[in-house]
Amino acid sequence: MNTLQIDIVSAEGEIHSGEATLVVAPAQEGEVGIAPRHAPLLTQMRPGEVRVHDAGGEELFFYVSGGILEVQPHKVTVLADAAQRARDINEAAALDAKRRAEEALAKREEGVNYSSVQAELAEAMAQLQALERVRRQAKR
């Protein structure tokens, strides 16, 4: 057997799946070329290009913004990131999410009053149930 199974998947969907003779990926420690019967390897990827030499002789290119590369003797899996990711980008996003929360927080009173909120929710549920009952009666 001189091909290997290549799967490129991301959280938002499958990107590519097929047979290949050679896969070149941007590993953390430098670009790696993976031919069939490569030793099992697990590594992070930098943003870059994954090149797949198809079993049909075609060369396919996929851009990944990082991720994890897993190699088994006849199977390569690229777990591509669905989003641009870098420590600073993550932090910026985190700060953003925090800021939004704090802005909203500025205009409200303290503490959770569980009982009153639960009463409100119960009321909403009761309303929904009443609607359901009315509907059923109307059908009869």
Add this chain to the structure above:
Amino acid sequence: MAGAKEIRTQIKSVQNTQKITKAMEMVAASKMRKAQDRMAASRPYAHKIRQVIGHLGNANPDYRHPFLIEREEVKRVGFIVISTDRGLCGGLNTNLFKKTLGAMQEWDKKGVEIDVCVFGNKAVSFMHRIGANVVAQNSGLGDKPHMEDLIGGVTVMLDAYKEGRIDRLFLVQNEFINTMSQQPELHRLLPIEPVREEEMLEHWDYIYEPSAEGLLDDVLMRYLEMQVYQGVVENVACEMSARMIAMKSASDNAGEIIDNLQLIYNKARQAAITQELAEIVSGAAAVE
């Protein structure tokens, strides 16, 4: 013809409402199908990443990542709550909030403080209204949620966990059972429950580059983000199916109202004609 005109206008307006609810029903149905596809699309990634975690855990049993360690004492817990952005989807969000609130109250009774991270407009306004301690939020994720929109909030919670500010992290979201039923579910995200043996492939001895520890860090982070992402996608599917059902019953209701009004209208018309006839006949009789 007393009131006939008014009844006609009423029928017209209900018909217009029915048109809208029907359109919304159809839109929700088609969006639901797409959301379900998206749910399925993220599954291979989820499966794969769980296997990798299993391998990594087995490969270096000495290294214990903070995400995997069970903490004895719980002083503060985190909740990630996923709701819809828009309403008109029946009791979907109400049920979810009820579940969340129940869990929050239980911790509260034990004297445990709570941090909340919310996704979706409805949860944002609910959590702020009840005065929960919201530490991160994002809304307007749309029908096609993207990882980028979630990373911020998730990072806030994971950092809080790493730094020991929270000792547990939960995810609350609606679970898609089928088109007719959705159920609010509460999952524990952190600490991660260990991967069961049967989920693992035959054991490979990997070469790790640059180090197994660093890799585990990265993989776990992605795993958690992915779980939240899946939750969001599933919630969209729930939203759409709940809206479809709600709009379908609204259309049905409108149909019933129209039928009833039509009946009243016909009766009124008939009564008017009868009265007119009676007047003519009695008028003629008086002349004779």
